Amino acid sequence: MSKILITILATVLAIAIWTGTVFVGTSEGWWKTPITDSAASEEFVGSVRAKVSAEHRGNLGFALIEKGKVVDQFSVSSGEPVDENSIYQVASLGKWLTAWGVMVLVEDGLVELDAPVSKYLTRWNLPDSDFDHAGVTIGRLLSHTAGLDDRLGYNGFDTAAEVQTLEASLTRAEDASPGKSGIVKVGGEPGAEWDYSGGGYTILQLLVEEVSGLSFADYMKQRIFEPLGMTRTTFDHDEAIALGLAENFTPNGKTEPFRWYTALGATSLFTSPADMARFVAVQSPGGVQSVLSQETLTAMASSHATSMGADVWGLGVMLYAPNNQDGFIIGHDGNNEPAINTAVRFDPATGDGVIALETGSSLLATEIAGEWVFWKTGNVDNLTFAMALERMFLWIITGCAIILLVGLVIGWRQWRNRRV
Template sequence: MAFANNHFYQQQPVIDMKKFKNIAFIILTLLAWTVFIGYGFIDGFLLRPITSQDSAEAFIDATKQKIKNEFVGNVAMALIENGKVSETFFYSIDRPVNENTLFPVASISKWVTSFGVMKLVEQGKIDLDKPVDDYLTRWHLPKSEFDNKKVTVRTLLSHSSGLIDDLGYDGFATDEAIQTIEESLTKAADAGSANGVAIVGYEPKSKYMYSGAGYTILQLLIEEVSGQSFQEYMSKEVFVPLDMQSSTFDYLKESNSQLAQIYTVDKTTRKMNKFTALAAAGLYTTTNDLSKFMIANISENDVLSEKTVQKMSKAETFINNTKVYGLGSHLYSQDDKESNIIGHDGSGNDAINTAARIDLKSKSGIIVLETGNWNMASSIADEWMFWKVGIADYVVMQRNKSYLLTLLIIGYIVIIGISVFIIRKMK
């Protein structure tokens, strides 16, 4: 018996080692497959675009399915190819919309306003790097522990001014009196849950922090320097030269038949709020007009020189070394060398969502204006960026999760099946 037991204990480790190697190989292969899928998810090379076809018609057809799957009250969409509108799509559950229907575009107002500000810079009436307080008489930045002289037109345009207002404006109901610009900057009554006070709360130029009040200060700056109301100035200096015939910062003067119905997430309609902060949130425009504005960013125009437009698209603010914002527009290409996408999104007011983005290199772009859904426009624009240039955002990643999970599981099954087959063959 002693001999037999010794023989067993001498041979058993050899058998266990083979099993261990086989199991280790399977585990390592499964781990490698998991890493591959994970990297493909993060890097984007395994993600699938919303359509595999390379045509504007195919992209719009794919977005129609997305619209069917979620509630949206109305949508106006335009695609730009080679500097021209190539395809449009319009949808509404009630009153029809078209290329001349006025939509509230929320924060896209900031991008359009930046053209008006830079017009004053080109005319030599303001300096990008001079303290903004030097131009103001009706209101001044309140004292803080930081140097207000570092708050310039440049830092206001690029959201690096040090302001901590956290605005997002809710606006005022049509039967409510609105604040003056000065009152709003002192304490915005339509701030919602935001701080709502235009005060410097961190070192100017030190970081990016989105500020609605920064653009309300620019609105005041335009009025003080030009001697005109903000609406009059923007119409004369931006809308008329770009032939934006329908665009307005005073929608109450427009015929109701031109206005898109404002849907909320519960599928009802309501009247649109009005704003003191017009430069930050008050623009009404159409896909027809907005396409003209976007094309002005990639071609000669009657508002700004090509040199100025190029300057506006350069990164002024960063988050973790990633380019975030220029002089009036978001920068969407990040570190991608094959594209240079700028633009702006807008949202809020239960529920307006808008997106306008254009690639300065390929001269292609997208406009999506909608009401009734919190993020339909932005998510379609995100899908467009991945479809067009391969830049994967959160929306694209979320849409691909089930596909990649399926791919992961199929890979597991194949790896285990092949491994078991090989092991049996080797016996």
């Protein structure tokens, strides 16, 4: 075998090794360090406080939970004071609570998890497509595997008068996030792959209303929030205003009014850090609640969807990382305009968790929650990995370019020497 051919093969092998090493190293956290080397909760909270102080302008509520109990919490504000009972609009974090509402219907025997959602809908149905809509089941809507291709994203409305009906929003959402058509339809084979769909949760909102005979906000209040003692949590905009909202901040420190939504179940829950701590506590070992059975909670926290070979979604909850006890760190994040970012992480095996609700930063809550996951488990949070992708690809491209350049130089010298 000629030297040039050996050089080509060696270059290709080196590129493959470099690419694999950077990818695996990033996903496994080989060069990531925890926010603190100490296992003490007060050290973790101290590190979070320092990060918030250095990076954040706006409102933020934080709580650290150990074995189902809040062991430390703090709130900061650039405007009107906030505390653990202040009300935040938490965007997609509400999907986790919406999933609870749907699973109550399942436990009550009013809907079947594996049944087509169209079986229960009369006010609106999916537009015609090239795919079998019988595969668009309630369970697949919960796990974002129903084949919907909307990838919504709702930006909301400036006033209550602009809010669309559910049916109109599902047909074409006027508040669709930039670059999205706003049309909820089946664009892929149901069950084939995971594809995040805000529109799927708007369908589930309609399902709840059709089956229960109540407005979505009233149903969730009666069946979820009141039984759990979540007295400062609502999907009702007017009730949230009456409870008193924390100010919405933009990244430059200015305030903006909160926005109005049709897609309540997908993106417009209002809640407080204290109520989210209660929500986590009742799911902890030894927690007491009568809304859902432990069997259902276990099913929700199990893998129902994968992406890039990783388990990413249960029924209404994201699977962020292995918890090192044959389960997952679960929860949900929310992100919306002007700069709403919320995150909850929870380990069902231990009752440990973290809550960060904030406005004024686009990703700070998600970053804090990801730091907690790595601090607790040594595993990289899926969203932390996603945020590292751009830098990871830059390292891969740079390294591959250097390897290729070296290979070309060596090959050129070998070719020149051979000619001589």
